[in-house]
Amino acid sequence: xxKKIETVKTLLDxxxxxxxxxxxxxxxxxxxxxxxxxxxxxxxxxxxxxxYLVGIRPVIVHGGGPKINDMLEALKIDSKFIDGQRVxxxxxxxxxxxxxxxxxxxxxxxxxxxxxxxxxxVSGKDAHFITAKPKDFAKWGLTGNITNVKADVLQKLIDxxxxxxxxxxxxxxxxGHPGYNINADxxxxxxxxxxxANKIIFLTDTAGVLNNDKELLETLTxxxxxxxxxxxxxxxxxxxxxxxxxxxxxxxxxKAHIIDGRIExxxxxxxxxxxxxxxxxxx
Ligand SMILES: Nc1ncnc2c1ncn2[C@@H]1O[C@H](COP(=O)(O)OP(=O)(O)O)[C@@H](O)[C@H]1O
Ligand SMILES: CC(=O)N[C@@H](CCC(=O)OP(=O)(O)O)C(=O)O
Numbered sequence: 001x002x003k004k005i006e007t008v009k010t011l012l013d014x015x016x017x018x019x020x021x022x023x024x025x026x027x028x029x030x031x032x033x034x035x036x037x038x039x040x041x042x043x044x045x046x047x048x049x050x051x052y053l054v055g056i057r058p059v060i061v062h063g064g065g066p067k068i069n070d071m072l073e074a075l076k077i078d079s080k081f082i083d084g085q086r087v088x089x090x091x092x093x094x095x096x097x098x099x100x101x102x103x104x105x106x107x108x109x110x111x112x113x114x115x116x117x118x119x120x121x122v123s124g125k126d127a128h129f130i131t132a133k134p135k136d137f138a139k140w141g142l143t144g145n146i147t148n149v150k151a152d153v154l155q156k157l158i159d160x161x162x163x164x165x166x167x168x169x170x171x172x173x174x175x176g177h178p179g180y181n182i183n184a185d186x187x188x189x190x191x192x193x194x195x196x197a198n199k200i201i202f203l204t205d206t207a208g209v210l211n212n213d214k215e216l217l218e219t220l221t222x223x224x225x226x227x228x229x230x231x232x233x234x235x236x237x238x239x240x241x242x243x244x245x246x247x248x249x250x251x252x253x254x255k256a257h258i259i260d261g262r263i264e265x266x267x268x269x270x271x272x273x274x275x276x277x278x279x280x281x282x283x
Contacts, residue, residue: 014272021271022055024198025158027253029188029244030108032066033205034261044203045115047267048163052117056271057158060119061166061191063184064104065237071095084239085135088142088181096181097123100167108165120157123167125179129153130187132170132180144170144180146187149194158195166191189244193251200248201270202241203261208279209234209242220281222246245281256281 028048034040051058065086072079072095080087088096105121112119124130124146132144157164168187170180185202192200209217209225212233220228225242228234234242245256259266259278269277 017272018054021051021198023057025057025059025192025195026051026271027059027061027188027192027195027197027200027248028267029185029200029202030060030062031184031202031204031261032063034203035062035064035104035108036262040262040264041111043264044261044267045111045117047265048112049115049117050268051271052163059154059158059164059166059191059195059197060108061168061184061188062100062104062108063168064100065184067104068096068099071099082139084237085140085143085183086181087140090142090178093142093178093181097169097179101125101169105165105167112163112165117163118161119163119165121165121167122157123179124149124170124182124187127153128171130166130170130182130190131173132182133173134180142178142180144182146170146182146190149190151194151196154191154195183240183244185240185244186247189248189251189253189256192248192253197248197253198255200245200253200256201267202244202256202258203266204237204241204258205260205262206238207260208258208277209238217279220279222250222281222283225281242281249281249283 034044048058077091079092101123109119109121129150130146131148132146135143135145154164168182168184170182172179188200207216211217241258248256257270257278257280259270266277
């Protein structure tokens with residue numbers, strides 16, 4: 001009996017948070033690290049399903065940098081990053097699309113659907129709902145900056161109770177264009193802004209943003225983020241992630257969180273407990 005009462009208490013503890021977030025859109029950036037083991041994938045699916053069943057409207061944008069690297073390596077195609085973003089030749093673009101839209105996107109969609117959700121996989125090329133232009137063609141090739149997200153396409157899916165699972169590929173404006181490779185963090189923040197998300201959560205492979213003594217920084221403002229970037233404390237893949245957080249909160253998203261995707265149920269800990277986890281970036 002005691003155990004049953006504990007279960008009920010746990011549910012009641014979550015009630016204020018469920019009330020706060022029900023009907024809200026929450027964008028989740030699902031990084032490669034949280035996709036690493038079958039167990040972590042299962043926990044991710046359970047978290048998304050729970051959110052969905054209590055009335056939250058999750059929208060997932062996934063990454064897949066490590067899998068793209070593996071495939072490029074297997075095919076002996078060179079690839080490099082500048083400021084955390086991949087340089088994308090036409091040849092690299094083909095592989096990026098195959099891995100992101102083909103393998104990873106369908107894998108996540110199948111995982112969620114086998115748990116009883118109604119997930120639907122899309123990339124920005126579907127209905128041309130995300131368009132982009134080159135970031136700097138001479139430097140990055142087909143790596144793009146998003147110019148527009150057609151929110152109505154996503155809104156229709158959400159209204160029909162689908163969970164959109166988005167591969168970070170954008171359509172080009174011209175006929176026959178191979179499309180653009182978009183950093184998944186930045187794709188998530190543009191999507192969050194466009195659909196008026198309440199929150200954006202980045203699941204990654206560290207506890208959050210760390211200082212030089214490897215201590216977790218729980219809350220950061222824009223000025224603090226800029227200072228940490230300037231002195232090199234924030235570097236590599238964390239740069240587009242914090243930029244994406246700032247982009248989102250400046251675009252009207254209430255809060256942005258960078259949390260540890262290696263910890264089971266970290267999304268539920270963030271959403272349904274008062275302590276939260278990871279780093280939150282606030283206005
Ligand atoms: N200050 C920092 N705090 C935490 N991680 C940082 C920091 N600066 C750079 N990083 C790096 O950023 C990485 C996360 O970015 P990335 O590998 O692109 O993740 P993801 O695949 O989830 O997008 C961390 O694993 C770490 O190596
Ligand atoms: C332009 C750019 O860098 N695109 C990324 C897209 C995937 C991604 O961002 O994956 P993660 O979130 O796992 O890093 C790439 O080619 O790797």
